[in-house]
Amino acid sequence: MQKTFHIIGAGKVGHTLALLLQQQGWKLAAVVSRSGRALWADCCGGRMVPCIADLPRADVLIISTPDDAIAAAAQEAAALPWLHGGVLALHLSGAKSAAALDALAARGVRTGSLHPVFAFADVAAAVRTLPGRLCALEAPDAAALAGLREVAAALGLRAFEMPSEQKARYHAALSAASNFSVALAAYAQNLLQPLALPEALSRELVVNLMRQSVENVAAMPPAAALTGPIVRGDEGTVAAHLAALSAVEREAYVAWARQTLILAAARLDEEAYARVEKVLACGEVAQD
DSSP states (O other), X not given: OOOEEEEESOSHHHHXXXXXXXXXXXXXXXXXXXXXXXXXXXXXXXXXXXXXXXXXXXXXXXXXXXXXXXXXXXXXXXTOTTOOTTOEEEEOOSSSOGGGGHXXXXXXXXXXXXXXXXXXXXXXHHHHHOTTOEEEEEOXXXXXXXXXXXXXXXXXXXXXXXXXXXXXXXXXXXXIIIIIHHXXXXXXXXXXXXXXXXXXXXXXXXXXXXXXXXXXXXXXXXXXXXXXXXXXXXXXHHHHHHHHSOHHHHHHHHHHXXXXXXXXGGGSOHHHHHHHHHHHHHSSOXXX
């Protein structure tokens, strides 16, 4: 029997999942959105409705709203008269647990979360490249988990289970990997501004090194993948870096350098570690 589903929240993530599920033969019944008509022009299989209360019957409710709106959407959806124990309701947040859908669980609906580990910057690119990626599944019971696995399989995702009590820590780790790396790239490019290089060249310099580092981390543990003056114990180079930076730039450099030094500890002897640590504290190489 053909599965039917709703999307609540017409952003890039919901849009991508709607397209992929339809490619697998699922039927998009409706999309709840007040402003997404142009974005969803290629999802004409489902009709737009302004309110959750207008949703017709379906097998799966996918809530793709911002995190802070999930519980309110679930509360509104809990008033739908056609809900029953065979319906699956899921949200896509990496930080919120299935408890955000407690209003629906109270109606007997199977509830859980499915978090694709993916950066949804562009819908067309996401539709091409999302299948095969990882996704975290989290649910309070086996029946809900089985439903989540069915959705994940239809999306072509490689699923793993996530304990509910660890969702916030899990999401913090992924946010650090994704967002902090972008912030670091911007920081590095900004350091190059006084050189008056073309912006494209500055970006290429930074991105090429970051790409190589990511490839190294993919192949070996982070401590083994680490390169550069800190892991070499080259305190003179670190001091020269600090001397070349403004006070604001230096503050960020020192923060990242201290974390790098902690990672490098396994490869440095105690004296080298102490010399680099002292440079980071005072900005100068100790004189004999």
